[in-house]
Amino acid sequence: MSPIEREYHELLKSRSLIPSQPRRGQQELRAFIRTLNEKERRYAHAEISRLRRRSYRVPGLLDIAVTQIRNTLRSSGIDLNTSVHVGEYPHAEFNARALATDSGVLILINTGLSTLLDRVGLALGASTRFFTRDDKGGVLVDNSEGDVDHCRVSSTAMFAESVVAYLSAGRVPLPPRANIPIGDHLAIAASIATSALKFSIAHEFGHVLAGHVHESSRHNRISGWGEASLHREYEADELALMLLMRESAVESHERQGMAIAGPFVFMAVDHLMKGVQQELFDLPLELITGTHPPSIARAAALRELVKELSHPSLLQLAESFSSWISSQSGSVVQVAQRRLEFT
Amino acid sequence: MRVAAVSLQCFHCVSYQTVNSDRQLREYIESISGSECPLCGIDCATYTVFADAKPKSVDDGGIWKTDNSSFLFASLGSETPSFPRSKSKSAAHLRAQLQHDSAMRDRDVCQSLTNQVRAKIALETGVSAQSGGQISAARHAFEVCAATTGSESYHAAFHLGELAEKEGDRNQSARWYREAAKTSEAKLRAAATLYLGISLSAVGDLRGASVAYERCVKCGEDPLQSMAATRLGHAYRSQNRIKRARKAYRLALSLGDKSAAFDLGGLEWSTGHRDRARSLWEIALECSDPEIVSRSAFNLGRFWEQQGVLRKARSYFHAALRSSDERLVAEARARLGARED
Numbered sequence: 001m002s003p004i005e006r007e008y009h010e011l012l013k014s015r016s017l018i019p020s021q022p023r024r025g026q027q028e029l030r031a032f033i034r035t036l037n038e039k040e041r042r043y044a045h046a047e048i049s050r051l052r053r054r055s056y057r058v059p060g061l062l063d064i065a066v067t068q069i070r071n072t073l074r075s076s077g078i079d080l081n082t083s084v085h086v087g088e089y090p091h092a093e094f095n096a097r098a099l100a101t102d103s104g105v106l107i108l109i110n111t112g113l114s115t116l117l118d119r120v121g122l123a124l125g126a127s128t129r130f131f132t133r134d135d136k137g138g139v140l141v142d143n144s145e146g147d148v149d150h151c152r153v154s155s156t157a158m159f160a161e162s163v164v165a166y167l168s169a170g171r172v173p174l175p176p177r178a179n180i181p182i183g184d185h186l187a188i189a190a191s192i193a194t195s196a197l198k199f200s201i202a203h204e205f206g207h208v209l210a211g212h213v214h215e216s217s218r219h220n221r222i223s224g225w226g227e228a229s230l231h232r233e234y235e236a237d238e239l240a241l242m243l244l245m246r247e248s249a250v251e252s253h254e255r256q257g258m259a260i261a262g263p264f265v266f267m268a269v270d271h272l273m274k275g276v277q278q279e280l281f282d283l284p285l286e287l288i289t290g291t292h293p294p295s296i297a298r299a300a301a302l303r304e305l306v307k308e309l310s311h312p313s314l315l316q317l318a319e320s321f322s323s324w325i326s327s328q329s330g331s332v333v334q335v336a337q338r339r340l341e342f343t
Numbered sequence: 344m345r346v347a348a349v350s351l352q353c354f355h356c357v358s359y360q361t362v363n364s365d366r367q368l369r370e371y372i373e374s375i376s377g378s379e380c381p382l383c384g385i386d387c388a389t390y391t392v393f394a395d396a397k398p399k400s401v402d403d404g405g406i407w408k409t410d411n412s413s414f415l416f417a418s419l420g421s422e423t424p425s426f427p428r429s430k431s432k433s434a435a436h437l438r439a440q441l442q443h444d445s446a447m448r449d450r451d452v453c454q455s456l457t458n459q460v461r462a463k464i465a466l467e468t469g470v471s472a473q474s475g476g477q478i479s480a481a482r483h484a485f486e487v488c489a490a491t492t493g494s495e496s497y498h499a500a501f502h503l504g505e506l507a508e509k510e511g512d513r514n515q516s517a518r519w520y521r522e523a524a525k526t527s528e529a530k531l532r533a534a535a536t537l538y539l540g541i542s543l544s545a546v547g548d549l550r551g552a553s554v555a556y557e558r559c560v561k562c563g564e565d566p567l568q569s570m571a572a573t574r575l576g577h578a579y580r581s582q583n584r585i586k587r588a589r590k591a592y593r594l595a596l597s598l599g600d601k602s603a604a605f606d607l608g609g610l611e612w613s614t615g616h617r618d619r620a621r622s623l624w625e626i627a628l629e630c631s632d633p634e635i636v637s638r639s640a641f642n643l644g645r646f647w648e649q650q651g652v653l654r655k656a657r658s659y660f661h662a663a664l665r666s667s668d669e670r671l672v673a674e675a676r677a678r679l680g681a682r683e684d
Contacts, residue, residue: 313361
C-alpha cells in the first residue's frame, strides 16, 4: 500500500468508516455469466474474455474511471508530480473534493455518487431508442425491443428514486437496479456513467495539474480551500474535459460524443438536484450552497470549449441526455415529497 | 444529417458538419467561404454543398427535438460569455494535442469524403460549365475528374476529348478518347473508340483509326456500330485494302447505315459490277445525308446516261443539282445542258 493510500485508510479509520467493497465476488460473476443466453454472450464476448483473463476480478466503476484517467495522463505525457489516490468519503457534496496531504493528494468522491451515476446511466441507456431510415429518408424506430421497453418505464422510476435516495444521504432506501439486457442500451448506460464519474474525478485532477490543491488545503481538514475561486473551477473543468476528449480522440464520432456527454450529464444531475431542493424547501438558489459555480455557467463554458477544440456536432448526445434529465425534475419532486413525508 | 462542402477549385472536401435543423444548415453554409482546404491548403472561394440525406423539416412535438435549448444550452444573456482559459502548462499541452488530433481527424474525414464524391461532383461541374460555355472551368473540372479512378473518370476523359476536338487539337482529342475507351461501359466505350478513330484519321493515322473503328464495331452499340463500320470502310479504302473495305461497307449497310451503300456502290462500279453499283446507289438515295443523296443521284444519272435511258439520266442530274459541291453541280448542269442541246 502506498503512503497516500495509507493516509486514505487512516482517514476512513479516524471516522470509523471502511472502504467500499466490490459489487460482485468472483463466484457470483462466474455464475452470472453462465446465465447469459447466446445473443448476450456474443455481444459481451470481448468483455467476458477480459474477465476470464483477470480471473473474474471486476474493478468497480470508480477504479475503471481512475485507471482511464491515469492512462490518458500517461499517454499525453503529463506527469502529476505528486501521488494521487481516489476514494469514496461521505463529505455530502455532489462535486468531488481534493485534499492535500503530506504524501500527496486525496481525491474524495462522495459516498453514493458512483451508485447514483450508475443509475443515471441505466435510465439514459434504457431511454435511448435506435432507428434506421427507409428508402424515402423517413425514420423507422426499432419497435422490436419489448424487454427494453419494459426497462424504460421501470428505469425512469428508478432514476427518480435514486436521486431522492442520494439527496437524502441514504435515509430513503436506494431502489433496485434496473435490469437492462446486455446489448447497446447497457453499453450506453455504462459509457455515460463512467464518463460522468470520470469528469468529476478528472476535475479534481485538473486542480492538481493546475497547482491549486497545495495552495490552500491542510491535512485532515475536509473544507476545500477556503473561498471558492470561479476561475480555478473553470480551469479545472477545462482540464477535465480536455482529458476526456484526449482519451476519446481516436474513437468514432459517436464514442467521442458519448465521452463529451458525461460532463454535461453530471451538470444536468447537479442542476436537477439543486432545483429539487429549491422546490422542496422553497429556498433561493443562492442558499443551496456549493463550492462550485452554477451548473449552467459551467456547462456553457464547456460547450464553448468543445466548439473551440472540436465539432459542435459532438454536443448532440450531451444535449439529448441533459434534456431528458431536466425533464425528470417533476417526477423527482413528486417522489421526494412522497418519500420524505414518511421518513 | 451530415453536410460537407467541396471546393470548386480543388474539388476536395474542405469541411463537414452534422446538422439537425435548417438554422444550423444555414450557419454552416455561411461559415464555409474562405475556409482553407485541409488537404491542399488553398482558400475555398467557391464551393458546393452536399448532404448524406434529404433535409427534412420536423414538426414540433414530433419524436425529434431540433434546435433544442435545454437549460444547459440556454444562452446567458444576449452574448455568449467568454470564459478565461487555463494558462497552465498541462492545459496548453493538452490543447495542442487536441488541436492536432482534431486537425488529423478532420483531414481523415475530409479525405474519405473527397474519395467518395470528388469524381461525381467534378464531372457534374464540368458538364454544367461546358453547357454554359465556360470552357476553361469545364476543362479544369474534367481534368480533376479524369485523374480519379472509377467510371466518372472515363466520362470526363470523353468530355476532354470533345473539348480538344472543338479546339482542333486532334492529338489531344485522340489521347483523351483513348483514355475514355478503357471504360467497361459499352455505350461510352463505343462512342470513345468511334471518336478516337475519327481523331486518328484526321491526323493521318489510318491504321490506328482502323483498329479503333473495329473496336467500336465489336461493341455492338447501335447506331455507333454502323457509323464505325462505314468509317472503317473509308479507312480501308484509303489504305487500298479494297476487300476489307467492301466487307466493312457491307457490314455497315446490314446494320442500317444506308450511306455505306454509296461507297460500296463506288467499289462495285470500279470493279465493273455496274448493275450492283446501280442498285446500291438507289439504296443510298434513301439515306439521311443530303450530300450522299445528291452524289448517288449524279452517279445514277451517269449510269442511265451510259445505258441510253436519257430521261431517267436527266431526272437524276436534276436531283444532283441540290449538292453543295460546286464541281458536282457544274458537272451535272453541263450534262443536262448537253442533253438539252
